[in-house]
Amino acid sequence: MEPANSGALEALLKRGELVESTSEMTPDYLRELKHTLLVSGDTELISAPAYYLAARKAPSVNAFMTGIAIIQDELAHAHIAYHILEELGESQEALIFKRDPKAFRYPYAFDVPLESWTELVVANAMYDQAGFCLLGDIHEHGSYGPWKRGLVKVMAEENFHLRNGRNWSKRISQAGGEAREELQRAVDWMFPLTVEWFGLPDNLKQHSTQLDYRLKGLTNDQLRQQWLSTGFRAHSMPTRSAGTSTIRAAGMRSSSGGASGGRATPRWSPSSRRASPSSRCAHEFLPAFSRRSGAPRLPAFSRRSGAP
Amino acid sequence: MRYAEWCIAAPTLEADIAAAAMGLDDIGHSRVLYGSLRELGTPDAAADDAATYANVPYLDRPWTEWTQFVAANAVLDSAFTLMMEALANGSVDVLRTRLKKMLQEERYHTLHGRSWMQEVNAGAALERAWREALAWIGPENSDVDELHRAGRLAYGVRDLRRLLEERLEGQAAPNALEWAGWEPIRRRTQPGGIDQATLEMLQGLAEKRYMPASG
Amino acid sequence: MPYTRVHAEVHEYDVFARKTRVEPLHQVGSVVAPDDDLAMAYARATYDEERWVEMMIVPKAAIISLWAPGGDS
Numbered sequence: 292m293e294p295a296n297s298g299a300l301e302a303l304l305k306r307g308e309l310v311e312s313t314s315e316m317t318p319d320y321l322r323e324l325k326h327t328l329l330v331s332g333d334t335e336l337i338s339a340p341a342y343y344l345a346a347r348k349a350p351s352v353n354a355f356m357t358g359i360a361i362i363q364d365e366l367a368h369a370h371i372a373y374h375i376l377e378e379l380g381e382s383q384e385a386l387i388f389k390r391d392p393k394a395f396r397y398p399y400a401f402d403v404p405l406e407s408w409t410e411l412v413v414a415n416a417m418y419d420q421a422g423f424c425l426l427g428d429i430h431e432h433g434s435y436g437p438w439k440r441g442l443v444k445v446m447a448e449e450n451f452h453l454r455n456g457r458n459w460s461k462r463i464s465q466a467g468g469e470a471r472e473e474l475q476r477a478v479d480w481m482f483p484l485t486v487e488w489f490g491l492p493d494n495l496k497q498h499s500t501q502l503d504y505r506l507k508g509l510t511n512d513q514l515r516q517q518w519l520s521t522g523f524r525a526h527s528m529p530t531r532s533a534g535t536s537t538i539r540a541a542g543m544r545s546s547s548g549g550a551s552g553g554r555a556t557p558r559w560s561p562s563s564r565r566a567s568p569s570s571r572c573a574h575e576f577l578p579a580f581s582r583r584s585g586a587p588r589l590p591a592f593s594r595r596s597g598a599p
Numbered sequence: 600m601r602y603a604e605w606c607i608a609a610p611t612l613e614a615d616i617a618a619a620a621m622g623l624d625d626i627g628h629s630r631v632l633y634g635s636l637r638e639l640g641t642p643d644a645a646a647d648d649a650a651t652y653a654n655v656p657y658l659d660r661p662w663t664e665w666t667q668f669v670a671a672n673a674v675l676d677s678a679f680t681l682m683m684e685a686l687a688n689g690s691v692d693v694l695r696t697r698l699k700k701m702l703q704e705e706r707y708h709t710l711h712g713r714s715w716m717q718e719v720n721a722g723a724a725l726e727r728a729w730r731e732a733l734a735w736i737g738p739e740n741s742d743v744d745e746l747h748r749a750g751r752l753a754y755g756v757r758d759l760r761r762l763l764e765e766r767l768e769g770q771a772a773p774n775a776l777e778w779a780g781w782e783p784i785r786r787r788t789q790p791g792g793i794d795q796a797t798l799e800m801l802q803g804l805a806e807k808r809y810m811p812a813s814g
Numbered sequence: 815m816p817y818t819r820v821h822a823e824v825h826e827y828d829v830f831a832r833k834t835r836v837e838p839l840h841q842v843g844s845v846v847a848p849d850d851d852l853a854m855a856y857a858r859a860t861y862d863e864e865r866w867v868e869m870m871i872v873p874k875a876a877i878i879s880l881w882a883p884g885g886d887s
Binding site: 339340347350352354356370383459463 | 600603606607611612613615616619620622623626796800801803804805806808809810
């Protein structure tokens, strides 16, 4: 049975207007909106401990502080998504601190630890560029007013992360030698993981409710292609223009061509870099947010200690 | 730096964000102060080892409890802010102009510390932070009081102690301090210094790795 | 709607700011905190994307809505 305001919502979306209140939503729209917000909040939140681990290896105080500034932004972005969920009736406290670590929704990339400053700056150039494409799409096309407005801040700050990633990548590339080789290795393993970030290729996807509800404007392949062309390809990896760096996962791009219909996800195995990626994953960080006693922590602090 | 280390470990997401922001503020403040020193004719000190840093012992190691964060925030940061106020209202022109923004930002550290103090029982951490803050201010009739008499500092030792107590309304001040072993430069009674990882980051030697080899 | 944190009781505050003297205040977001002190510290730390010339917070409970899109009020 169609909810009472189904027609009204459809008309509102068709007019290109923004949804502002739960009274204008159908239960289906609310569910999709919450899911999209949750993925966004979780991804931003999980990026923080992942980046922190690498920021600890910053070569100087200036570099460390740049890392902290980026983490502060990511946490504030997570706060925006979780607070909107809170306004929609969820509990931020429960979502962050009381959820099973396995229930968090974020790209697989954050399950692979970033272990050096070089890996952090490549993550800034690649992962944050992916986030920029995805959130930029929601900022531009999204139908939920409060989120669209909240993303103004997010877009400005993600741009700063990209610049940090690009500037440092350039610097490391110019340093040459071992530093540059490490940069190349980071590009090699992070590239396919970022391709995967955008989800299933369009030809394997049955139907997108998110598109119907204008919770996003572009398809997975369109966004993936945008990532490949605007940010990553043109600017971020100067090693490539120097002719010594190659993207070894070119097959991934076939998904957007549609001809081969290759799935982005299973074709590349992260085991080429990590002996056992599943054993080292973001779940290690999550106890930091679930405040379980005795759980491993990064750093080894016990959250909430001293609280009544 | 110690604040920033808590950016993924505070009891709420909002406090995580504030920890990162306050860490960034304080690094910015250290730059202003080092810059002021240069302008006043004091060359940069060598950063050979941990003993060259004049930090309170409370900051030697990362904090392992949120109560330590809160006590540092409420007590040490307040004592530091009062000294900055004393400098900003003293007779040294460079400091009168340069420290204004720092004081504005420190106000939010005080608010943060004050509110969390009501939330957690900081107990031992509070006592330790307060002792070290008093040691940092120094004994009566020594350098701080001399600078006060000369007009460079708007407050003397007694003023600073009283104002700190006012900021920590309702908390009991520690008993008489022991001044044996007090170092006037490092303003502490205990030996030791910051951990090796923090020292290396401050020295920034690893940056060489990212300089062009031909360079 | 009551929100929960580690604190016994928390309140929502709307955050308003403006970049230049000529523009009016606009809402830049909101924070949840147990008291005004922490709400101020959080607002300033969370919404630091610009060098605002003015920032203020208002307890959400103090806002009286006349009407709003969606016809809730």
